[in-house]
Amino acid sequence: MSQPGVTRRQAFERRQKRRSVLIALTSTVIVIGLVVALVPQTPGWYKVKRSFFNGEVFNDTFSKLLSAFVKDIQIFLWCAPCILIWGMTLAVCRSVRTPALFPLRLFATAYTDIFRGIPVILTILLVGFGIPGLGLSRPWNSPYLWGSVALVLAYSSYVAEVFRAGIESVHESQRAGARSLGLSSGQTLQFVILPQAVRRVIPPLMNDFVSLQKDVALISLIGPIEILRQAGIDKSKYANFTPYVGAAIIFLLLTIPETRFVDHLMTRERRRTSGTAVR
Amino acid sequence: MSTERTVKISLQDVRKSFGARHVLNGINLDIKPSEVIAFIGSSGSGKSTLLRCINLLETIDDGAILLDGIDISEPGLNPDPYRRRIGMVFQNFNLFPHMTVLENIALAPRKVLGQSKKEADDHARELIDRLGLSDRADGYPDQLSGGQQQRVAIARSLAMNPEVMLLDEITSALDPELVGEVLDVVRELKSNGMTMLLATHEMGFAREISDRVCFLHQGQVLECAPPAEFFSQPQHERTQQFLQRVTDAGRL
Numbered sequence: 001m002s003q004p005g006v007t008r009r010q011a012f013e014r015r016q017k018r019r020s021v022l023i024a025l026t027s028t029v030i031v032i033g034l035v036v037a038l039v040p041q042t043p044g045w046y047k048v049k050r051s052f053f054n055g056e057v058f059n060d061t062f063s064k065l066l067s068a069f070v071k072d073i074q075i076f077l078w079c080a081p082c083i084l085i086w087g088m089t090l091a092v093c094r095s096v097r098t099p100a101l102f103p104l105r106l107f108a109t110a111y112t113d114i115f116r117g118i119p120v121i122l123t124i125l126l127v128g129f130g131i132p133g134l135g136l137s138r139p140w141n142s143p144y145l146w147g148s149v150a151l152v153l154a155y156s157s158y159v160a161e162v163f164r165a166g167i168e169s170v171h172e173s174q175r176a177g178a179r180s181l182g183l184s185s186g187q188t189l190q191f192v193i194l195p196q197a198v199r200r201v202i203p204p205l206m207n208d209f210v211s212l213q214k215d216v217a218l219i220s221l222i223g224p225i226e227i228l229r230q231a232g233i234d235k236s237k238y239a240n241f242t243p244y245v246g247a248a249i250i251f252l253l254l255t256i257p258e259t260r261f262v263d264h265l266m267t268r269e270r271r272r273t274s275g276t277a278v279r
Numbered sequence: 280m281s282t283e284r285t286v287k288i289s290l291q292d293v294r295k296s297f298g299a300r301h302v303l304n305g306i307n308l309d310i311k312p313s314e315v316i317a318f319i320g321s322s323g324s325g326k327s328t329l330l331r332c333i334n335l336l337e338t339i340d341d342g343a344i345l346l347d348g349i350d351i352s353e354p355g356l357n358p359d360p361y362r363r364r365i366g367m368v369f370q371n372f373n374l375f376p377h378m379t380v381l382e383n384i385a386l387a388p389r390k391v392l393g394q395s396k397k398e399a400d401d402h403a404r405e406l407i408d409r410l411g412l413s414d415r416a417d418g419y420p421d422q423l424s425g426g427q428q429q430r431v432a433i434a435r436s437l438a439m440n441p442e443v444m445l446l447d448e449i450t451s452a453l454d455p456e457l458v459g460e461v462l463d464v465v466r467e468l469k470s471n472g473m474t475m476l477l478a479t480h481e482m483g484f485a486r487e488i489s490d491r492v493c494f495l496h497q498g499q500v501l502e503c504a505p506p507a508e509f510f511s512q513p514q515h516e517r518t519q520q521f522l523q524r525v526t527d528a529g530r531l
């Protein structure tokens with residue numbers, strides 16, 4: 001029954017794969033078919049189509065949205081490293097065990113509690129309107145600056161929690177192994193605990209950064225013209241919601257490849273360090 | 280003065296409890312330089328705990344642990360300088376999964392002893408060859424067999440050139456053939472004059488390698504004697520019972 005050059009296992013796996021691809025394809029086709037067939041039957045479809053999926057408006061506004069999106073990417077790019085560094089610092093502060101450093105731990109705990117408890121949008125509004133309201137002069141009253149600061153404040157508390165979970169997930173015996181060799185607690189953290197912790201938290205961390213990518217748009221509330229604001233302006237100009245759909249598409253074009261890429265990295269890392277995968 | 284020359288490690292009334300459970304109840308023992316001590320005793324008798332205390336991984340509640348006459352168990356003392364003189368091999372290996380075999384072994388010499396990468400790697404490769412792992416130097420711990428992992432763990436401790444080795448059931452995860460290989464390593468260490476404290480359930484191993492066998496029971500060293508004596512004429516009733524049970528289980 002087995003084909004030449006194919007082991008029984010390979011033949012089996014091929015059959016399995018063919019079957020699951022078939023099932024996935026069929027179900028997708030059925031669902032899409034239903035949507036395409038049924039949605040146009042609804043009474044409001046014509047109007048929705050005109051105001052959300054208007055090709056003309058889309059063509060007119062898309063390029064402007066794209067260039068406004070550059071601003072979002074810039075904000076993201078300078079916030080992300082700050083968040084990583086500050087979040088890691090907080091996580092390390094929360095994980096120290098020396099009694100003498102207790103105040104540090106208390107501070108880090110209070111910080112994460114506070115900023116995780118406030119909706120990002122409120123942090124942005126409070127920091128973004130509050131601090132420039134102090135009457136600061138030219139470069140120091142920029143909404144970009146304080147909007148970014150607000151994002152860093154809020155997101156570093158999430159990222160700190162993710163890192164801390166990672167640090168705590170590394171088994172105590174790893175610490176024992178390292179300390180028994182004479183590594184100091186700092187060296188143990190640096191060479192043994194953190195590398196393992198960071199590897200483990202890359203997927204949840206990526207989720208946070210995909211969220212950040214989206215939440216950058218909230219800065220529009222305190223002034224900067226980035227993609228969401230641009231879409232709002234175009235919406236009013238054309239009296240049409242299509243720019244929002246355009247903005248959504250632009251976000252997806254970035255966030256989907258991002259998550260795929262991280263998945264790929266994770267799989268590669270797993271293959272490299274471990275034996276065979278358990279099914 | 281003279282104690283410094285004749286006693287490598289001195290355990291003086293060492294006590295340790297976890298909450299209400301008293302694990303070590305006043306351990307007294309002097310270990311001479313180059314002496315090999317085997318701790319035996321039923322599971323849960325505190326062998327691992329004792330070794331971890333000597334390595335300062337656990338703080339002791341009372342008593343003292345002396346290394347070359349220095350009280351290393353003093354509260355508030357920085358343990359790192361003493362730890363690097365005492366190597367420990369764990370029951371569960373505790374290798375670093377994100378590093379290759381070579382990196383596992385070379386890490387501490389580089390970071391703690393300040394060796395250059397080349398120096399540390401060369402020494403690590405030497406150890407790897409000596410322990411018969413030449414083809415696995417660039418593998419990761421999860422890709423190795425238990426016996427191979429155990430030998431990496433031994434090599435990792437040896438890389439620090441310790442004066443004392445603490446070996447916690449290093450043969451418990453190995454098949455008989457590999458036990459032989461690890462035994463060879465331990466034998467070689469012994470012939471080089473390494474002071475060793477080992478916890479084991481393998482009476483054959485204890486008999487063959489140790490200068491003294493110590494029986495741990497209810498947190499105390501009940502009996503301590505050269506193996507020939509220990510196994511043929513155990514003094515204590517408890518020791519006799521324990522050995523009887525071991526014999527019945529076919530592990531002698």
Ligand SMILES: Nc1ncnc2c1ncn2[C@@H]1O[C@H](COP(=O)(O)OP(=O)(O)OP(=O)(O)O)[C@@H](O)[C@H]1O
Nearest residue numbers: 297300302320321322323324325326327328329478
């Ligand atoms: N961190 C800990 N917290 C609480 N109890 C502990 C801890 N470590 C060890 N114990 C307890 O101390 C006792 C001695 O444990 P230990 O691991 O030293 O025994 P052992 O002689 O090495 O046993 P085995 O031969 O099974 O390895 C056990 O009852 C164990 O449950």
Ligand SMILES: [Mg+2]
Nearest residue numbers: 326327370448
């Ligand atoms: Mg044990």
